[in-house]
Amino acid sequence: MNRRMILYLICQILRIEAVTMIPAAVIAIVQKEYPSLIGFIFAMLAMGGVSLLSAAFRVRKKEIYARDGFLTVSLAWIAVSLFGALPFWISGEIPNFIDCIFETVSGFTTTGASVVQNVEALPMSLLYWRSFTHWLGGMGVLVFLLAIIPIMKGKSTLVHLLRAESPGPSVEKLAPKLHQTAKILYGIYIALTMVQILILLAGGMPLFDSVTTSFATAGTGGFAIKNDSMAGYSPFQQGVVTVFMALFGVNFNIFYLLLLRQFSRVFRNQELRLYLGTMIGAILLITWNVLPQFDWNPGTAAHHVAFTVSSVMTTTGFATVDFNQWPMFSKTILVILMIFGACAGSTGGGIKSIRVLILFKEAKRNIRKMLRPRSVSAIHVDGAKVDDEVVHGVHDYLTVYTIISIASLLLIAIDNFSMETSLTAVLACLNNIGPGLDLVGPMGNYACFSAGSKLILSLDMLIGRLEIFPMLMLAVPAAWKR
Known part of the structure; x- marks a missing residue:
């Protein structure tokens, strides 16, 4: 276990987090939000002080292995969440530190669950920071570090970090060097974010609203700066967000293939077809089901349903209407979409479309083997064979996912809320x-839960964002041995 390198990486990440707080501090100065400014300054000084630890020792061996990669990612996400919560707490805008942790973990994990009951009362600087945590956490803080600072040359080191943080059952390289892959990913990410900002500005949305909304959309997080989420914006602006939520739920490899003009590979991509097919099917079914609630106006119904389905399936969490009032059939579809999630390699959450696709293909293979016991067949996705190790990994993921969901539900059930509240709270945080x-x-929001339940749900958010196993590694004593 390379403890010096793990600590060094965490210090580097905290240094970057401190730098990313500067725009929020500038906004606090311009808007004369002095309590918030004090919070940002204190947080930046605290992170700067901790990051100086990296200069107190020499890292002789920069290579890390799989175990170290898991621990680095898990500890880094906990660290950025704890320090990122300081501005909310020190400013006094969220007096309870556990609530601050919940809000910040929700931001970095791009969950969008909130304990703030009056969002519009928050200072502009905190609203900016709150939305920016989505953007930074969307692609991953380690990926961001690797994209801007080539601090490690070992190929295996980069693989272990990317594997621990990137969503999906496997990690694909877009370039010969993983450092270049990280740059490509963030280049696409920044470009799409900028395009959305410009389109929203052209559609009449104020600059601050455009920036924060685009940050939350890009990270598929859903922190809004209005109490009614996106309901108060124009249909055009809502439509733009609908499209971009769906785009950020797509595997970023697809955008890279489009840039290379490899259109045939894009059209043949089975995960993309499943993702879009499921989204379109859900929109059609729910629109049919909710037509009476929209006075039988198919255009209005389809507009709001498309926004909601795109928001839920990509795990963004924006809303234009209260879908809690929709018929049970529609709400059941939305809960299924919560679990289903977006594509691997996107900023979305959920179990990912590729895992569902692999499970369908394996079920089909098993049925064939029952009919022809001596037959030997493999699972193929996009013409490539899926290793049995990946298939077993999908099963392991779903097994642990189910166990964590049940355990979390039992623990927060102590608060004695309805099954609908407790179950969907766990699913919403874990996904x-x-x-x-x-x-x-x-x-609504999560302010009604007890402090203990908020900590459990915060842990669920981290577990879900890091695809379970990196966080579970922290609880394994053998992982800490040299």
Whole structure:
């Protein structure tokens, strides 16, 4: 175990987090939000002080292995969440530190679950920081570090870090060097974010609203700066957000293939077809089901349903209507979409479309083997064979996912809320969605839960964002041995 390198990487990440707080501090100065400014200055000084630890010792061996990669990613996400919560707490805008942790973990994990009951009362600087945590956490803080600072040359080191933080059952390289892959990913990420900002500005949305909304959309997080989420914006602006939520739920490899003009590979991509097919099917079914609630106006119904389905399936969490009031058939579809999630390699959450696709293909293979016991067949996705190790990994993921969901539900059930509230709260946090149903619906929040439940749900958010196993590694004593 390379403890010096792990600590060094965490210090580097905290240094970057401190730098990313500067724009929020500038906004606090311009808006004369002095309590918030004090909070940002204190947080930056604290992170700067901790990051100086990296200069107190020499890292002789910069290579790390799989175990170290898991521990580095898990500890880094906990560290950025704890320090990122300081501005909320020191400013006094969120007096309870556990609430601050919940809000910040929700931000970095792009969940969008909130304990703030009056969002519009928050200072502009904190609203900016709150949305920016989505953007930074969307692609991953380690990926961001690797994209801007080539601090490690070992190929295996980069693989272990990317594997621990990137969503999906496997990591694909877009370039010969993983450092270049990280740059490509963030280049696409920044470009799409800038395009959305410009389109929203052209559509009449104010600059601050455009920036914060685009940050939350890009990270598929869903922190809004209005109490009614996106309901108060124009249909055009809502439509733009609908499209970009769906785009950020797509595997970023697809955008790279488009840049290379490899259109045939894009059209043949089975995960993309499943993702878009499921989204379109859900929109059609729910629109049919909710037509009476929209006075039988198919255009209005389809507009709001498309926004909601795109928001839920990509695990963004924005809302234009209170889908908690929709029929049970529609709400059931939305809960299924919460679990289903977006594509691997995107900023979305959920179990990912590729895992569902692999499970379908394996079920089909098993049925064939029952009919022809001696037959030998392999699972193929996009013409490539899927290793049995990946298939077993999908099964392991779903098994642990189910166990964590049940355990979390039992623990927060102590608060004695309805099953609809408790179950969807767990699913919404574990799948990094944000809004659930009943008390945690799109027009509610998580302030009603006890401190213990908020900590459990915060842990669920981290577990879900890091795809379970990196966080579980922290609880394995053998992982800490030299």
